[in-house]
Amino acid sequence: xxxxxxxARPTQPFLLAILLLATAAAASGLPAAQESHPAPVxxxxxxxxxxxxxxxxxxxVRAEAGARLHAAPDPHAPTLRILDFEVDLEVLDxxxxxxxxxxxxxxxxxRSGSAGAPGLSFTAFGEIDARSVxxxxxxxxxxxxxxxxxxxxxxxxxxxxxxxPFLLLTDLDRNAALERFAAxxxxxxxxxxxxxxxxxxxxxxxxxxxxxxxxxxxxxEIDLELGQLAVAGHAGRGVxxxxxxxxxxxxVQSVLVHELTHLLNRLALGRDLPAWLExxxxxDLAYCATDRNGSLRLGTLGxxxxxxxxxxxxxxxxFSGPRAALRALLRAQRERRLEAIPxxxxxxxxxxxxxxxxxxxxxxxxxxxxxxxxxxxxxxxPAFRAWLEDLARGAGRSPGDLMAGLGVxxxxxxxxxxxxxxxxxxxxP
Numbered sequence: 417x418x419x420x421x422x423x424a425r426p427t428q429p430f431l432l433a434i435l436l437l438a439t440a441a442a443a444s445g446l447p448a449a450q451e452s453h454p455a456p457v458x459x460x461x462x463x464x465x466x467x468x469x470x471x472x473x474x475x476x477v478r479a480e481a482g483a484r485l486h487a488a489p490d491p492h493a494p495t496l497r498i499l500d501f502e503v504d505l506e507v508l509d510x511x512x513x514x515x516x517x518x519x520x521x522x523x524x525x526x527r528s529g530s531a532g533a534p535g536l537s538f539t540a541f542g543e544i545d546a547r548s549v550x551x552x553x554x555x556x557x558x559x560x561x562x563x564x565x566x567x568x569x570x571x572x573x574x575x576x577x578x579x580x581p582f583l584l585l586t587d588l589d590r591n592a593a594l595e596r597f598a599a600x601x602x603x604x605x606x607x608x609x610x611x612x613x614x615x616x617x618x619x620x621x622x623x624x625x626x627x628x629x630x631x632x633x634x635x636x637e638i639d640l641e642l643g644q645l646a647v648a649g650h651a652g653r654g655v656x657x658x659x660x661x662x663x664x665x666x667x668v669q670s671v672l673v674h675e676l677t678h679l680l681n682r683l684a685l686g687r688d689l690p691a692w693l694e695x696x697x698x699x700d701l702a703y704c705a706t707d708r709n710g711s712l713r714l715g716t717l718g719x720x721x722x723x724x725x726x727x728x729x730x731x732x733x734x735f736s737g738p739r740a741a742l743r744a745l746l747r748a749q750r751e752r753r754l755e756a757i758p759x760x761x762x763x764x765x766x767x768x769x770x771x772x773x774x775x776x777x778x779x780x781x782x783x784x785x786x787x788x789x790x791x792x793x794x795x796x797x798p799a800f801r802a803w804l805e806d807l808a809r810g811a812g813r814s815p816g817d818l819m820a821g822l823g824v825x826x827x828x829x830x831x832x833x834x835x836x837x838x839x840x841x842x843x844x845p
Contacts, residue, residue, distance in 0.1 A: 476506060477505055477515045477526060477528060478503070478505075479526055482499065482637075482652070483498070483499045484497075484498055484526070485497040485499070485519060485524035485525070486526070486527075488525060489511040489513075489514035489525045490525075491527065503766065514528060555653075556622075557620050558583065558621050558622055558623040559653035559654055562625075565636065566585050569632055569635055570587045570625075570632075574586070575590070579594075579597060579624050580603070580604065582622050582656075582679075583621060584623070584626065585623065585626070586626040586628070588660065593660065596669070596710060597626070601672070602710070604701070607701060607704070607711070607712040611700070612804055613804060614685060614804060615684065616680045622654050622676075622683070623654060623655045623656070624672070625658075626658060627658070628659070629661055633658070648671050649672075654679065655679075656672070656678070657675075658672060658675060666737065670702045671702070673702040677701050681697060685808050689807065690761060691768035691781075692761055692784065693785070695782070696781035696784060699779070699781070701714075702738075703717060703719075703737075703741070703782060704718060715790050717738050718738050719736045719738040721733065721735055721739055743842045744775070745776065746840065748776045748780075749837055754776060754780050757784065784833060787832075787836050787837070788800040788822075791832065792832060799821045800818075803818050806821075
């Protein structure tokens with residue numbers, strides 16, 4: 417998921433990611449003197465709210481990424497926060513269909529029931545029925561309710577086909593853009609397996625909903641326009657959704673790769689991954705350049721570097737996408753604003769997405785994943801992939817487990833990563 421961004425110009429490129437991102441990156445506040453950098457596009461992982469009441473913990477509800485915290489038990493009441501990650505929240509009070517909860521310093525109301533027409537359940541809108549609880553309610557397969565909602569919104573313009581191995585629902589005409597996205601999506605499982613060492617079980621159906629315009633996507637997102645917050649796409653319950661609009665195709669492609677990687681993470685590694693790993697894996701692939709056949713070139717850096725004349729013998733160097741994100745990260749490193757590696761790895765989702773330093777954490781996680789795959793001539797890659805295997809089996813989840821597998825102390829890993837990062841160039845590869 418990539419965090420929300422400030423909506424000065426909602427359809428303009430780049431604020432996750434992070435991306436938060438540049439093209440699927442996450443970097444903001446870049447210097448504007450001699451070099452200007454569009455802010456990366458930022459997404460969130462997950463879709464509209466799902467609330468589960470746990471039988472073992474009667475005073476909590478589980479809210480999925482994208483759940484809205486309202487000022488009153490009314491769907492039209494102002495939204496106080498949007499949750500960036502799935503979390504169990506303390507219940508302070510209840511009303512029919514609502515739970516009053518605490519999230520950090522914010523107290524507000526979450527929907528916990530359906531007010532739809534007779535016979536219309538939460539599940540029909542892609543939500544989990546309140547009677548379903550725990551792991552038994554979760555599956556990585558594309559959620560039938562979310563697909564039904566997408567089909568209804570796309571209406572008569574809907575076309576259903578394949579985007580690589582993924583089911584595609586779209587209102588785009590078959591054109592060069594779709595052909596390009598299909599080629600990238602077809603190659604993504606290969607790139608994911610080569611990178612992570614884990615083969616996603618593609619027999620489990622996953623889906624992409626690709627809207628031609630932003631307005632219809634926002635309708636799908638159910639009241640997602642939230643003051644200063646916006647998302648460019650999301651992934652959850654086996655469905656990735658995004659829009660094209662007037663955005664450059666490179667940007668759309670990066671968002672697509674990012675969100676599809678979240679789906680592949682669920683298939684190959686399971687749910688509840690550490691925040692740095694979930695976003696780092698998604699951005700690592702989203703940052704890659706592609707060849708003319710649409711294949712991801714692992715370890716490369718997408719985005720552009722262009723030079724424009726500014727008169728009087730001066731020129732302006734302009735970076736976009738992942739190149740802008742890396743440049744911002746290198747500046748943060750020089751200014752000693754990066755998280756200590758052990759702390760970054762240990763951050764819970766709530767801390768990971770806190771506004772202060774969020775963009776740096778997303779991009780730092782991206783390049784930390786790259787370092788573990790590529791740094792020191794690939795020295796750490798075998799142990800890193802072995803740790804991912806452990807994660808898939810539900811074992812060895814702590815930073816200490818990873819350090820033990822790598823055979824290094826956190827201090828040495830921090831030094832090695834810092835040295836590797838300092839020699840990275842926004843000009844390539």
